[in-house]
Amino acid sequence: MPSRWKLQVEGxxxxxxxxxxxRDVSFRIAAGSIFAVMGGSGCGKSTVLKAxxxxxxxxxxxxxVGGEDYWAADDARRAEIGRGFGILFQNGALWNSMSVAxxxxxxxxxxxxxxxxxxxxxxxxxxxxxxxxxxxxxMPAELSGGMRKRAALARALxxxxxxxxxxxxxxxxxxxxxxxxxxxxxxxxxxFGTTVxxxxxxxxxxxxxxxxxxxxxxxxxxxxxxGAPAMLRDQCQQPFVRAFMxxxxxxxxxxxxx
Amino acid sequence: xxxxxxxxxxAKGDGSHTVITLFGDWIARRDGIEEGAAGRVLATGAPALxxxxxxxxxxxxxxxxxxxxxxxxxxQGNVAFDEAGLPMSARRLLALASPAVPVPAPPxxxxxxxxxxxxxxxxxxxxxxxxxxxxxxxxxxxxxxRGRSPMRGQDLLDCMREAGAAALPIVTVVNLLVGGILAFxxxxxxxxxxxxxxxxxxxxxxxxxxxxxxxxxxxxxxRTGGAYAAHLATMQGNEEIDALRAFGxxxxxxxxxxxxLALTAMLPILYLYGCAMGVFGGFVVAVATLDVSAxxxxxxxxxxxxxxQFVLGLLKSLTFGALIALVxxxxxxxxxxxxxxxxxxxxxxxVAGIVxxxxxxxxxxxxxRALGV
Ligand SMILES: Nc1ncnc2c1ncn2[C@@H]1O[C@H](COP(=O)(O)OP(=O)(O)OP(=O)(O)O)[C@@H](O)[C@H]1O
Ligand SMILES: [Mg+2]
Numbered sequence: 231m232p233s234r235w236k237l238q239v240e241g242x243x244x245x246x247x248x249x250x251x252x253r254d255v256s257f258r259i260a261a262g263s264i265f266a267v268m269g270g271s272g273c274g275k276s277t278v279l280k281a282x283x284x285x286x287x288x289x290x291x292x293x294x295v296g297g298e299d300y301w302a303a304d305d306a307r308r309a310e311i312g313r314g315f316g317i318l319f320q321n322g323a324l325w326n327s328m329s330v331a332x333x334x335x336x337x338x339x340x341x342x343x344x345x346x347x348x349x350x351x352x353x354x355x356x357x358x359x360x361x362x363x364x365x366x367x368x369m370p371a372e373l374s375g376g377m378r379k380r381a382a383l384a385r386a387l388x389x390x391x392x393x394x395x396x397x398x399x400x401x402x403x404x405x406x407x408x409x410x411x412x413x414x415x416x417x418x419x420x421x422f423g424t425t426v427x428x429x430x431x432x433x434x435x436x437x438x439x440x441x442x443x444x445x446x447x448x449x450x451x452x453x454x455x456x457g458a459p460a461m462l463r464d465q466c467q468q469p470f471v472r473a474f475m476x477x478x479x480x481x482x483x484x485x486x487x488x
Numbered sequence: 489x490x491x492x493x494x495x496x497x498x499a500k501g502d503g504s505h506t507v508i509t510l511f512g513d514w515i516a517r518r519d520g521i522e523e524g525a526a527g528r529v530l531a532t533g534a535p536a537l538x539x540x541x542x543x544x545x546x547x548x549x550x551x552x553x554x555x556x557x558x559x560x561x562x563x564q565g566n567v568a569f570d571e572a573g574l575p576m577s578a579r580r581l582l583a584l585a586s587p588a589v590p591v592p593a594p595p596x597x598x599x600x601x602x603x604x605x606x607x608x609x610x611x612x613x614x615x616x617x618x619x620x621x622x623x624x625x626x627x628x629x630x631x632x633x634r635g636r637s638p639m640r641g642q643d644l645l646d647c648m649r650e651a652g653a654a655a656l657p658i659v660t661v662v663n664l665l666v667g668g669i670l671a672f673x674x675x676x677x678x679x680x681x682x683x684x685x686x687x688x689x690x691x692x693x694x695x696x697x698x699x700x701x702x703x704x705x706x707x708x709x710x711r712t713g714g715a716y717a718a719h720l721a722t723m724q725g726n727e728e729i730d731a732l733r734a735f736g737x738x739x740x741x742x743x744x745x746x747x748x749l750a751l752t753a754m755l756p757i758l759y760l761y762g763c764a765m766g767v768f769g770g771f772v773v774a775v776a777t778l779d780v781s782a783x784x785x786x787x788x789x790x791x792x793x794x795x796x797q798f799v800l801g802l803l804k805s806l807t808f809g810a811l812i813a814l815v816x817x818x819x820x821x822x823x824x825x826x827x828x829x830x831x832x833x834x835x836x837x838x839v840a841g842i843v844x845x846x847x848x849x850x851x852x853x854x855x856x857r858a859l860g861v
Contacts, residue, residue, distance in 0.1 A: 283734050309736035317734045323727035340638045340737045389735075 233297055236261040236393060236425040237282065242291035244274070244281050251277050254452050255291070257444045264419060264426040266436050266443030266459055270474065273448035275429040276320055276397055282427070283395055284312050295393075313341060316391030320398050320429075322382040324370040330381045331357065331366030337388040356384040359414065375402045383411070387418075394418070396428035400435050408432065412439050433477060437463070445471050491532045494525045497554075505536035505568075511543035516550035526557040530565060537562055539573035551578060556585045621818055624740055625748050625810075632745055639741045647750030651712050655758060658711065659704055663762040666699050667691055667769025675778050684778045688785040689792030691770030696793050700762035701801045702849055705808035708755060709841030713816035716747050717837030720820025721830040729821070739821075748813040755809030756802045763801070796861050804852050811848060812841045 237259040244252045252274045259265045267275045280286040282293055284300070293300045295311050303311065324333050334353045338344055344352070357363055360380040370378060379402060386394060399415070400408035412435045418424045430436055436443070436459040445455040445462060447470070455462055455471045463475035473480035491506065492499045496519075499508045508529060513519070529537070537558070544551075555574070559582065562569040571579050598606070631637045674690040720743060723729050732739050767789060774780045816837045823833035 280730075285730050285733060312734065312736045315734065317731070319727045319731060321727060323731040325728050325731070326723075326726065337735045337737065339640070340742070341735065385731075 234260050235294075236263075236296060237265075237427070238292075238294040239278075239282070240292050240294075242278070242281060242293065243289045244277050244286055245289050250289075250451060252446070252451055253290075255444075255446070257453065257456060259425060259427060260442070261425055262419060262423050263441040264415065264428065264439050266440040267427065267429045267446065268431070268436065268443055268459065268462075268474070269446035270448050270470075273446040274451065275446060278446070279395055279397055279427070279429055283315055283317055284308055313389060314392045316386035316389065316394045316424075318379070318382050318386045318394070318396045318399055320401075322370075322378045324378060324382055324385070326370050328369075329366065330362065330368055330370065330373070330384075333370070333381060334366075334385050334388050337385070341389065352388075356387045357381075359387065360384045361410070376404065376407055379403060380407075380411070383414075390422065391424065392422075393425045393427065396426065396430070398429055398431065400430065400432045405434075408435060409438075411435075415439055433459075433475065436475075445474075492528050494522050494528065495519065496522075497525065497529075499529050499532060501532055501534045503534070505538060506532055506534035507538050507540055507573075509540045509543070510551070511545070513545040514547035514551040514554070516548050516553070519550065521550050521553055525554055526561055529558060530561045530567065534567070536568035536570065538570040541574055541578075544575065547578070552581050552585055555582050617822075618814075618818060621744070621814060625744065625814065628741055628745050629749060632741070632749065637741050637745065638738060639745050643742065643746040644750060647746045648754055650715075651708065651747075651751045652754040652757065655708065655711060655754075656761070658707055659758050659762055660765050662703050662707055663695075663700055663765035664769040666703055667695055667766035667771075668773045669769075670694050670699070670766075671770040671773035672777075675774070679778070684774075684780055685784055685788055687774050687778060687780060688770070688788035691774070692767060692789040692793040693797065695766035695770070696763050696797045696801055698849070700766050701759050701804040701808065702845070704758045704762045705755065705805065705812065705845045705849075706842055708751065708758070708809070709812045709815075709845055710838050712751060713812040713841040714834040714838040716813060716816030717820035717823070718830050718834040720817060721823035721833040724821065724823055725825045725827070725830065744814075744817045744821075747817055748810060751813035752806060752809040755805040755812075759801055759805035760798075763798075800852070800856055800861055804849065807848060807852075808845050811844050815841050815844060 235258045239258070240256045242252060242255040243250065255278065257265075267278055269275055277286065281288050282295075282300075288301060292302070295314075298311065300308060300311060324330070325336065328336065331350075331353050334356050335349050338349045338352060342349075353366065354363070357366055360383050362377060362380055362384060365373065365377065365381070370381065373381060379399065383399065386396075394415075396415075400411055403411060415426055415428075416439050419426055428440070430440075440459050442458050443456065443462070444453050445466075445468075446452070447454040455466050455468050457466070459475065462471055466472055466475070470480045491501050496512045496514050497508055497510050499506050501507065506529070555571075555578065559569050559571075561567075571582065574582070628637055628639075632639050670691045671687055674687045675684065678684055678687055678690070720729075723743075729739055729743075732742060771782070771785055774785055775782055819833050819837040819840065823829045
């Protein structure tokens, strides 16, 4: 029987040189859920994501993707597992020397045997999904920040991934566009059964679409709470987590009480 | 009794606790920050500190700096720090100035021997990586020529245009001038023997054998090698390379291969063009200033320059092209992610490219001599 866990992370530790950024982080992500990675700035959210998508080798711990030990696999196998990932980087990371349409098309050209006509059709669909139907011919530098983000999302969707990783998908978007993006994420999940892992600070979108999540802490460099964002807001005992979720200053914020 | 005092403060104590009286203005821009003041207060050795701030005038971060150093020192020495006597606003700012997250200690200074060891290991790793890059280029290059690489033809064409046609103006100017200069210098010497006509063979041999290949390679190291490094380093900083790797698209085939192939293919062509320009530069100078006719210049050149010398020049430019492109790509891919890293990568690639080209040229000169070319 296939496990209901799409991703399992156990005892993950990541460091840069001698600096430990994360230690002993464990969580599981159910297939078809939308999972939030939360925490203050610099606590290592992007770092967790990079370990899960194969860009940073953990110094300890295991990551299972669909039941398979991801980092124990050899490079070729890991690349193969990675074909099932769609990734939206924090700053978009579009390939600046190619047009938007080529950005979406490149993975299809490089990694599939589709002909140009099929690729063009797929590119059109992905771009119109994110509301950039007419922008295929433009260069990334000519787009606004929000459009660039959406173009990067279209590229993340290029190979119809079964896990989508988002690093702050809604940051820099206006509330309406952000809401539309949330709806799109929900539709992708409901329609294709995609599992979504997203790093986000955006409270409305956390409460609106995430089923589960984990909260990382910059001080202790590990997870201090887990559960759905709305649950953390209402029930978490950790003052910092509660404060984060309600957008207030935590009680012990270093400010002397009058 | 007075224990200690400085600008704007005076510490009075009775052995069990010290009261620090703050007075006057504390304006950092105007008065600076008194060095060691906090240390002098703490040196009194009192187990508790308290404040009296009735006479305090205007203040800014100078006061906060003093207080926070004092507080941190007190905390370390287990001295009680009673801030009740401070103005409310100063207490708030002081709280903000607390180090919220403990700063990780810097790694301890390594002993000399370990440093040498680490340097040796990194040199070894670097060599391995460079060898892998050269080997990889060879293997993937062969695959690409057989049409079995995911390299995009369009990328290759773009790189070839950038490394070829776009470089023509500067290659023209430099080689023309070098040919002309050689003719001038040669003329001064040869005229003394009445051997004016040999200026043609001198220019021809020097240009075809050495100068055209060397000058063109140096230009391309500065122009294209540096650009490759800067471009790849920028992509690194934008996470564009991460995005490629995350998709599982081979970075090597997409980024390195087209550049190496393009420059390796274009440099020999530029070399031939550079030879023509150099010889022409010499021709102009010789005909204009010396007693040499156009016909005898051409005849003399044809006598002096042999096919072997062209082969040598072509071989050299092939190797120079591969070297410059590999160095540029290697440096760019190994660069850091900051804006400064991009500049450093470009400079590094140019310097390493030029030095590499000259060293290789010397090796070629020795080999050619041994082979009697
Ligand atoms: N390449 C690197 N080298 C050294 N340290 C790094 C590197 N990348 C990140 N770090 C450190 O790792 C920590 C976590 O960084 P990370 O980018 O994961 O934070 P984050 O939680 O994504 O923050 P944000 O919400 O601001 O994006 C930070 O303290 C950062 O300084
Ligand atoms: Mg981040």
